[in-house]
Amino acid sequence: MTVTLSPPLDTAPPPPKARKTMGLGERLSAYAYIAPFFLIFGVFGLFPFAFTFYVALFDWNPIGDQVFIGFDNFVRMFGDPRFWNAAGNTVSIWALSTVPQLLLALVLAHVLNHARLRFALFFRMSVLVPYITSVAATAIVFVQLFDRDYGLLNWLLGFVGVEPIDFVQSTWGSHLLIATMVMWRWFGYTTLLYLASLQSVPRSVFEAAAIDGAGPWQRFRHITVPSLRPVIIFTVVTSTIGGLQIFTEPLLIASGAPLTCGAVRQCQTLTLFLYEQGFGQFEFGYGSAVGVALFVMVVVIAAINYLLSTRIKADR
Amino acid sequence: MTTTAPRRRHLDRVRWWTYLLLVLATVACLFPLYWMFIVATTDTATATRMPPEVVPGGNFLHLAGLVMETVPFVQALLNSLAVATAIGIGQAVLCSLAGFAFAKLRFPGRNALFLVVVLTMTVPTQLSVIPQYLIMSELGWVDTLQALIVPGLASAFGIFWMRQHISATISDELMQAARIDGASTGQVFWRIAFPIVRPAAFVLGLFGFVTAWNDFLWPFIVLKSPERYTAQIAIKALQNSYDVDLGLAMSGSFLATVPLVVLFVLVGRRMVAGILEGAFKG
Numbered sequence: 001m002t003v004t005l006s007p008p009l010d011t012a013p014p015p016p017k018a019r020k021t022m023g024l025g026e027r028l029s030a031y032a033y034i035a036p037f038f039l040i041f042g043v044f045g046l047f048p049f050a051f052t053f054y055v056a057l058f059d060w061n062p063i064g065d066q067v068f069i070g071f072d073n074f075v076r077m078f079g080d081p082r083f084w085n086a087a088g089n090t091v092s093i094w095a096l097s098t099v100p101q102l103l104l105a106l107v108l109a110h111v112l113n114h115a116r117l118r119f120a121l122f123f124r125m126s127v128l129v130p131y132i133t134s135v136a137a138t139a140i141v142f143v144q145l146f147d148r149d150y151g152l153l154n155w156l157l158g159f160v161g162v163e164p165i166d167f168v169q170s171t172w173g174s175h176l177l178i179a180t181m182v183m184w185r186w187f188g189y190t191t192l193l194y195l196a197s198l199q200s201v202p203r204s205v206f207e208a209a210a211i212d213g214a215g216p217w218q219r220f221r222h223i224t225v226p227s228l229r230p231v232i233i234f235t236v237v238t239s240t241i242g243g244l245q246i247f248t249e250p251l252l253i254a255s256g257a258p259l260t261c262g263a264v265r266q267c268q269t270l271t272l273f274l275y276e277q278g279f280g281q282f283e284f285g286y287g288s289a290v291g292v293a294l295f296v297m298v299v300v301i302a303a304i305n306y307l308l309s310t311r312i313k314a315d316r
Numbered sequence: 317m318t319t320t321a322p323r324r325r326h327l328d329r330v331r332w333w334t335y336l337l338l339v340l341a342t343v344a345c346l347f348p349l350y351w352m353f354i355v356a357t358t359d360t361a362t363a364t365r366m367p368p369e370v371v372p373g374g375n376f377l378h379l380a381g382l383v384m385e386t387v388p389f390v391q392a393l394l395n396s397l398a399v400a401t402a403i404g405i406g407q408a409v410l411c412s413l414a415g416f417a418f419a420k421l422r423f424p425g426r427n428a429l430f431l432v433v434v435l436t437m438t439v440p441t442q443l444s445v446i447p448q449y450l451i452m453s454e455l456g457w458v459d460t461l462q463a464l465i466v467p468g469l470a471s472a473f474g475i476f477w478m479r480q481h482i483s484a485t486i487s488d489e490l491m492q493a494a495r496i497d498g499a500s501t502g503q504v505f506w507r508i509a510f511p512i513v514r515p516a517a518f519v520l521g522l523f524g525f526v527t528a529w530n531d532f533l534w535p536f537i538v539l540k541s542p543e544r545y546t547a548q549i550a551i552k553a554l555q556n557s558y559d560v561d562l563g564l565a566m567s568g569s570f571l572a573t574v575p576l577v578v579l580f581v582l583v584g585r586r587m588v589a590g591i592l593e594g595a596f597k598g
Contacts, residue, residue, distance in 0.1 A: 030421040044467035049439055132580050133576070136548045184345075287446050
């Protein structure tokens with residue numbers, strides 16, 4: 001987030017003569033205006049966040065005792081194959097959904113940016129429809145479309161001689177199914193983010209390149225992609241942080257064993273594992289330790305982002 | 317390469333494959349919703365027959381009735397409406413107030429506090445659902461709608477976004493003139509600043525509404541009794557009876573999606589414009 005958040009910080013206007021007319025009451029009202037945010041965020045955001053680290057040090061049963069056990073939850077987690085399985089699934093689903101999504105969004109943003117495109121508003125609105133569809137509804141309809149016996153996809157695959165695939169029950173199939181849902185829901189939104197950034201590139205740059213003989217591919221490769229680099233990094237980071245928190249899709253696709261996403265945990269993600277431990281097994285301490293692990297991953301990704309974005313600035 | 321007029325016009329033209337690509341993308345975006353409607357209006361036998369039906373059946377009312385029998389779905393839709401509306405309006409007002417303070421008022425610690433607001437965006441609060449649940453049980457808010465509404469009112473991004481709009485649209489001269497006329501800070505906000513930035517606040521509220529309507533994890537944790545369910549949690553409850561009727565969860569999904577599709581048809585262009593203005597880059 002460092003990419004897009006840093007510049008506006010110093011756009012605060014220097015208030016010229018306002019100070020004279022502002023009394024004590026005015027200043028107090030300013031604090032009153034910002035107080036609700038700090039109050040709500042403090043109680044429901046920051047405090048529980050800090051409290052996660054505390055709970056993680058306990059054997060904490062919500063209806064029983066809370067016993068301090070130090071770092072035992074973390075030791076247990078590192079030796080828990082279920083944790084590593086969930087971590088592997090999360091990374092796999094993240095890669096399968098993010099990479100094609102961002103590439104597709106790049107291409108679509110590039111073509112949507114065309115000056116003479118007709119029905120531009122219609123196309124722009126259409127790609128945002130999945131974003132307003134809930135994850136739950138998305139999961140229900142995609143599970144049906146990917147169903148082994150009654151799904152449209154397997155029916156179509158049958159024409160090219162492919163045997164019916166049981167997507168939900170297989171590891172790669174369930175990952176592909178979840179990744180498809182994530183991608184479907186987010187690619188239009190990402191496209192519009194890229195388009196927003198692309199619209200700030202003067203049209204004359206594209207025209208000049210065209211006059212100089214650059215074809216569509218060259219314009220895409222040498223103008224579109226480089227000018228989008230900051231927002232691309234930003235979306236990689238946000239989709240990674242979002243990818244670490246995938247929960248609803250795996251919960252809903254394997255209706256037989258929802259908390260583990262299937263009998264052999266073939267598509268259980270880290271956040272679903274956290275939920276299973278916390279609210280399925282009532283191991284609040286162990287669940288919180290998983291939360292801490294997720295937070296560490298987010299920090300590492302943010303740090304990599306920071307290094308990448310400073311490198312790019314230095315390159316220029 | 318030399319430039320000639322016809323050559324240039326040729327370069328500017330939109331190629332046929334551009335439209336092909338965009339039409340395919342549109343179909344991919346809309347087809348699942350269409351399919352939801354198809355399955356939601358046919359009986360199980362028709363929905364599972366291959367080749368599939370392509371026109372809606374006449375079974376919608378029957379399935380909708382079955383949905384209502386299984387979970388209090390009308391109540392769930394009303395709960396979703398109440399939660400999403402409260403969060404949408406609440407975010408629009410609270411973020412406008414805070415954005416106004418950060419953009420136009422001077423007070424000690426202003427820049428430091430704004431930095432804190434920006435930094436809170438990087439805290440992944442979804443990972444702390446267990447302590448959040450503990451707090452809700454302390455407050456006695458488990459299985460209540462305020463457990464969804466109150467935490468949803470704080471939007472760091474919203475403050476950031478409203479501050480930018482207020483900085484860009486409301487000049488210090490205007491503020492100064494209002495003050496000389498004797499307006500208090502509150503009057504300046506409600507009579508001058510807020511009316512000017514209302515379109516931006518509306519877009520913020522829309523995104524807040526959509527996000528709250530579609531939220532799943534937190535309502536799933538905190539809501540217990542069926543009459544408190546939001547529409548998304550009701551869909552999950554319908555799915556538990558998946559074996560009874562294939563169309564049931566699909567009908568629920570359809571019923572929960574239609575209100576947002578209607579909303580999107582009415583004001584979706586403003587959401588698109590909001591993103592294109594750079595609204596949601598942060």
